[in-house]
Amino acid sequence: MTAGTRNGAPMTAHLDVLAFDGEPFDALLGSADPGEEKQAAASPRAQQQPTEPRPDSDRPEPTASPAPRNEAAADQVADLIRDVRAELVATHLSAMAVQSALQRRALAALGRTRPGGSTTHPVTVAYTPETGLTVEPAQPGRALELPSPATTMSAFKALARTQVTSLDQAALAELAGGDIAAVFGAAYDQHGDNPDLRLASGAHANLTRVTELTRHGGPWHRGRLRAEYLAHTGDILGAIELAWQAAQVFALQTGLHLCLAGVRFHAGNTRSEVDIDAPLDGTGELILDVVSIDLIPRPWLRVRAELRKAGAVVARVRDLVLEIREAPGTPVAPEIGGVISTSFGRYNADGERALLNEFHMTHSARGDLGIALGPEFSAYAGRRATRMPNHGLQLCDRVMAVEGRRGDLTSATARTEYDSPADSWYYAETANASMPNVVYMETSLQSALLLGYFLGATLTAPEEDYSLRNLDGTATVLREVELRGKTIRQKTQLLSTTVLVGAVLQSFSYELSVDGEPFYRGESLFGFFNETALANQNGLDNGAFVPTWFDAQQTPPAFRTIDVAARRAEPGEVRAAQGHLALLDTVDVVDGGGKHGRGYLRAVRPVADGDWFFAYHFHLDPVMPGSLGVEAVLQALQEWALDAGLADGLTAPEFVVPAGLPLSWRYRGQILADDREMTLEVHIEDVQRRPGRVRVIAEASVWKPGLRIYELTGVAVELRGAGAEPW
Template sequence: MLRCEKTTFTREELLALSSGKPEHCFGPHYAQPGHNPSLKTAPEQCLMHDRIVQLDHTGGPWGYGLVVSEKDLAPDHWYFPCHFKDDPVLAGSLMAEGCVQLMQFFMLDLGLQTHTQDATFQPVHGMSQIVRCRGQVIPSDPMLTYCMEVREIGLDPVPYALADIDILLGDRIVVDFRNLGVQLVEKGSSFRLTQKWFDQNSDRPALRSLQSHNPNPNPAPRTPHPAPIANDQQLWEFALGDVAKCMGPDYEVYANRPVQRNPNRDLQLLSRVQSFSGTRRQFEKPMRIVGEYDVPADAWYFRDNTHPSQMPYSVLMEIALQPCGFISAYSGAMFHYPDLDLHYRNLNGNGTLLADPDLCGKTIVSEITLKSTVASGNTVIQTHDFALYADGEKFYVGDTVFGYFTDEALANQVGLDGGKLVAPEVAGFPENRVIRWNLADFSESWFQAPANRPHQRLATRQLNLLDELHIAPDGGTSRKGYVYGVRMVDPEDWFFPCHFHQDPVMPGSLGVEAILQAMQGFALQQGLADRFQNPRFGWVQERTAWKYRGQILRETRQMQLEIHVTNVQEHLDQTVVTANASLWRDDLRIYEITDLRISLREAAA
C-alpha cells in the first residue's frame, strides 16, 4: 500500500480528490496514471469537509485508524434554503454523505486503490447502518466536526473498510453513525461484499496493523529470521520517503534533494534485506547482501500475462537488480561526491536461467555481491554478481554494471552508435512484405485466445508495451524473421512514477519486455503455436545479455524497437525462438539485447 506522512489536510487538498488527483493531496507517489479514474470524492458543491485536522493510522479504540475533520457552516450555504422553506436545517442525508466521503478519503490515503485497476466505491451490500440523530443543525451553527473510528480494514477478496462516525456540534454529538462499510469493486465485476459474506467469514484476515504498509497483500509464508537490516517500512522510505530512515543518519545530507531511489508500488520487488556483510565505504573488498521478495499469488504481472503463473522476464530481472540498487546505496558509493545530485542507472548485464520454477506465492531469495567500485570524474561505476533462489534451488544467475551519473553526463549521452542516428531497418521493407498488427486495441484477434487455448494470445494492460507491430517473416540479418515495434510515449504512463520517485525513467527491463512481446507476436503470426494442444509461452534456460546507453524519459516522443530472429528450433517438448534486438529513444539507439529467447510449449492440464 502507500504511506503519506501528513496528518492534516486543507480544503484545496481535499478538492484534489474530487478531481481524481490523489497525488495533489497525498504526494506524487499516489499518482496512478490510467488506473481507477472513478475513485473520486464528491464535487466541490457537495464536499462536506473543509479540512482534516487529525489522521492517526493506529488511533481509535480498535487501533485501525482515527480521522477527525471539520465542516464550516454559514446561513447562505446552498443546502439550508433547500431543506426546508421557512425551517432550514441541514439534511441528515448530507451528513451521512460526509461520513462516506471521510471513509473514501481514508481508503485513498491508505493506498487501497493500488490493489485495483478500474474500481468504484461501493457500499457493503446488505450491511445495516445504525443512525441515531440527537439534534438538528441550523444555519446559525458555526461548524460540524466528524470523528471516524475505523473498526476493520481488509484486502481480500476486495479492499474494504468498516467504521463508526460521530458528528458533533461543539462537544455535543448530533448524529451517531454506526457500521459504515465501503468497498472497492472493479468495473464489470459482479462480486460484491455483503453482510452475509462477513457473517460467514468471521475469521477473515483483516489487516491488524498498517504501520508497515506492506505492499504485498499475500506474502508467502516464510521461516522466522533475525531482524532484517531493512524491513518493508525502511524499503518504503528508500523508495518514497526519507532515505536516512533506511540507510542511516549519514544520509540526512540528502534531505530535500534528489537522491538514488529503488522502484515503488507496482515495481517494488524487494520485501526485505536480511543481512549485509562487508564494511560500508570500504570498497577494496567485496560486500554482500541477502534479500527476499514475497511473490503475491495475485500480483498484477500474473494477471496481465498470458499465463497466470508465468512471471514476466522483466519482473525476474527487477527482482535480481533491485537488491543491487540497495547494496549500491547502502555501500555509501554516492558519498564519493556528496555535494552532487547523482542519478543511478543500469549499464549492462547478463542473466542465465538455470531452472523454471513456479514462483507464484513463493519467497525468492537474492544473493548479491558488490565486487568493485571505481570513482572518477564525478562518475561512480560498480559491478555486481547476483543469484536468485526459490525453495532452496538456485534458478537465475548473472552479473551487472550500474553507475552514478550527473545531470550533465546523462544530457550528453550519445547512445550505442557514438551519436550517429542509425534508423531501424523497417523503412527498407516493401509494404507487401510487412504484416501490421494494431496493439492499441484489445479487441484485436491477437489479444483474444482461441477456444480451449486460453494462453495463445499476447499480454494485456500493464504488460502491453507496444502500439504497433510490423512483421516481415523473411526479413532480418539471418532472413529468419524481422519485427519492428513502436510505442508513443505518454508522460503519464504507469511506470514513470514507479521508477523512480524524483527521477522518472522507463525501466530497462520493461524495454526488454516490449521486445519479448514483439517476439511473441512473431511466434503467433508464424503459427508456431499450432503444433501444441494448449500452448503457452515460457522461459528458456539460456543466457541473455543486455546493454543500455540511454533511457526512455517522460519527454520522449516514441520508443522504437526491432528484432532480428536468428533461430527457430522445434524440440520434442517446445519450440524456441532466438533473436537479437535494439531499442530506440526517438531516433537514438540506446538498448542492445543479444540471445533473447522465448519458448512455446504445452500448458499443464
C-alpha cells in the first residue's frame, strides 16, 4: 500500500507487512514442510510463545507433537491472508478518500469570495508527527493583525549561524530523516536531545528544492524562503502542506529548536486563511514570508505564503503558526535552588552543554522569570523586577557553567557566551571600525549582573520589587580585535555582597576573550534597589546643584557649534554614528576652554517617552542605559576630533576603541523619560600622536535636570590610519 510520498519517493505503509495469527489461522496452519517448522521455531514471535497457558485463557496447552500438515491447508491460509489484506487496504484507502472529500467540502462551504474571484477558506490547522496535518473549518472572523516590520533592534537573532541558504532534494530528505546537523552544520548538533524532530512529508504536495533562505528578508524583515514544489492535488490541503513544510525548514535553519530538548513541531491553534485562485497541482514555486518569530512562551513563527505557477499566483496561505514544544513533563527550567540536572538541548561550538541558553535569556528579559532562573522567581510575574535587557540590547546568550550555590552570596564564578553576528545592528550603526564601546560595556556588565541575580541577590527579601542599577566600574580594552561573527566568552567572579535595608550591593570582576585570547577586562559594582531606595538618589554631589563649567563662568564664553546631524546626513571620509546610535545632533565647543584649557564640549540631548532604549532596558522598569550616556560622550569627542582636523594626514582614517587605557565611570542617578533632557560636558585633557594614530583623552560628566549623575575619567577616542601599528 502507498501512503503519500516523502521527498518525491513513495512511502510504504505498515499494511504491506501484515501478519495474521490466532483462530482460525492456527488451525489452518496445521501442515507445512519441515523447513517451515524450523523457520517458525526460530522466529522472534515463536520464541515469545508462553510455555504455560494464561490463567484467563480457555485454549489448551500446545502439545509437543503438532498435528500433521498438508499443502492444501497452507494454500487456504495464503488465500485468506491475501483476501483480508486486500479488503483492509481498500477500506483504508476509501476512508482516507472520504475524509479528504469531507474536509474539502466543509472548507469549500465556508469559503468566501474575494475581489478578483478567488475564494478564501478560514481554517484551523493541527499537526502532530503521529497524525500529520489535519485541517478543520474555522468560523469566519477577523484575521490576525499584522505587526510592524522588524527594525534592526527588534530583528530576531538566529540561534545558529550557517552558510547554507539553499537545499536540494537530498538535503530535504536528510531533514526528513532528522539529520539536521548534516544539512546545516555542526552548530546544529544537539547530541541526540531531539530525536523526533524532522521535516514532515505531505500526502498531497511536497517541496522539492529550496532556492533561497534569507533571515531578514520579506516585507516584515523577519525572513523569506523560496522553494520549488510538486503537488499531486490542487486544493487547500496541498497548499497548507507546502506552507507547513516551508515554515519547518525556516525554523530549523534559524535554529529555533536548539534551545529545548525533546521537542516536536506543533501547529498553533490559530485561525488561518487559504485562498485558491487556480489548481496548484503539478510543479510550481512557493514564496514564504515570516510575519512574526519569537522564543516566548515557546519557540514559534507565523508565516504567509504564496504559491505560483508560471509566475501567476494560484494560492495564498495566511497566518499559519508553527510552534516548537517539548513533550509533556520534559524539564525546561532550573529546579529549586537553581539546580540544573538535565540538558536543555543547547550546545556551544565546542560541543559543550550549556546550562541556560537563549530561551532562558529571553524569558529573563520579558517572559517568565521562573523559567529563566527557577521556581523561586515565579513570584515576580507581572511585577517590576530585575530583568535583562531585551531584543537588540540582550547581549548574553548562554550560561555555560556556574561555580557557586544559590543563597551563598560570598563568592562564585560563571562562564557565559555571547555570539556577535556580523550583521548586528551596532556594527551597521557605529562610527567605529568594529564594536562600539557601548556594546563592550553592556556585554560584560550583563553577564556579571546575571550571576548575582541567579545566585539569589533579590531573594534576600522576596517581597520587595528590586530594580538593578550599575553604580561604578573600570574596564580596559586589552587589544584591538575584530569581533564580527565571533563568539565572546566571559569569565565573571563575584567578589563581594553587602545586604542593606532596601538594597543589595555586589561587586564583580570579569574578563572577555575571543579565540582563546583575552581582549577586555574590568571590575564593576551593582546595586539592587527597592522603590524607596531608588527614589532617594541624590546624585554625585550629595544632592547639591553643581552647574556645568559653561554655566559656572561669570561671563558666558564664546562657543561654536558642530552640526552633527548635517554630517550624519552627508558623511565624509569618516562616518558618523547612525540610527539608534545617533545620540547627538549638535555639540557646542569652547576652544581652549574647560578645566585643562585644551578645549570644552557641551551637548544637550532631548529625552522622550518614545526613545527606543526605554522599550529595551528594562521591561516594566524603563531607564536609559548608563553605557549610552558614555557613548554620547564618546560621540562628542569623535566629532571634536574630526572638527579639529586630527584625521588630516591619516590614510583611510577610522575610529577604534583605545587599547591599554582604563575607562572609569561612576553613576549616581538615572535618566528617565520624564527627565526630558540629558546634558553632557567634556574637558579635553590631552591629544597624543603616534605613527598613523591620534588619541584624545578627556574627563566628562552627565546631568539630568538639576543633578549631576555620571562622572567619567579616562574617556578617550582614537583615530587609526590604514596599516598603523598597534598603540
